[in-house]
Amino acid sequence: MRQLPPMNALRIFEEVVKHLNFSHAAQSLCLTHGAVSRQIKLLEEYLGVQLFLRSQKGIELTPSGVEFAKDMQVVFDQIETSTLKFRAKNIRSKLNIEAPPTWCNRILSPNLKNFLLANKDYSFTVNYTQDAESHEVAVDTDIRIRFGLAPSNHCQSSLLLKEDYVMVASPQLFKEGLAPNIQDYPLIHVLYNRKRLDTWQIWLQQNHAVDLIESHCAIEFSTTEQVIQAAVAGYGIAIIDKPMIQNELHTGLLKAMIETGIQSKYGYWIDIPLNKATLPKVQIFKSWLENLLIQ
Secondary structure, three states: OOOOOHHHHHHHHHHHHHHHHHHHHHHHHHHHHHHHHHHHHHHHHHHHHOOOEEEOOOOEHHHHHHHHHHHHHHHHHHHHHHHHHHHHHHHOOOOEEEEOOHHHHHHHHHHHHHHHOOOOOEEEEEEEEOOOOOOOOOOOOOEEEEEEOOOOOOOEEEEEEEEEEEEEEEHHOOEEEEOHHHHHOOEEEEEOEEEEHHHHHHHHHOOOOOHHHHEEEEEEEEOHHHHHHHHHHOOOEEEHHHHHHHHHHHHHEEEEOOOEEEEEEEEEEEOOOHHHHHOOHHHHHHHHHHHHHOO
């Protein structure tokens, strides 16, 4: 049987050598500082030599650490070369995407065909975001689209676009060409983290009608898609992100009640794990997505 050290510890050792900083290596590997430190200690105990000198200024390689790092660099290069030689091409170009359901249905899915036509070797797995509050990206996720207020500190995070709200209702609620009075119909709300998104409250405050939010009939749904379908069916009046309902506005299934948009403090963010940020497949898709949303 081969006398091999713990393989996970070797992978972590390589990353620590690259950064000469436990915290930076931990961030790159999506691990905790403690987990990295324990793996390095385990490797040192297995080898019976000290690989790093630790001080208040940081860490540096010992002579034994330098020699071991050089040997391991050769080994890792050989493993990588062999892996790329035999690894299926479609695996290298497979993207795992995580995104909110309505965004998937109305932004990603209708446009994904164009990306695939230009990048014929790519394949996708698309999962719905399960936890809107979590800033942690799943280990197997390459790119996450997240609805929220701020960037994530745990990954490479940037704003894709702010929501651009418009107040809409079904044409059946318009009488003689006049928009319905919001006091005559239920207000349709979308829930965010199990609470009403404050879009209606903001609009009512701006229009000095805040008392209406407490006393008026309301309908709540957990996704924007449900809100859209309820508005189309004539359940009541909704405030919806305009890019999500371009088809309904174009076909007349929904009509805008006011000309001016409603500024939103919420937006869609693109989160990329730090250890995947430089992958060509990730950069290509991110660039395509950003160009799509500014058209």
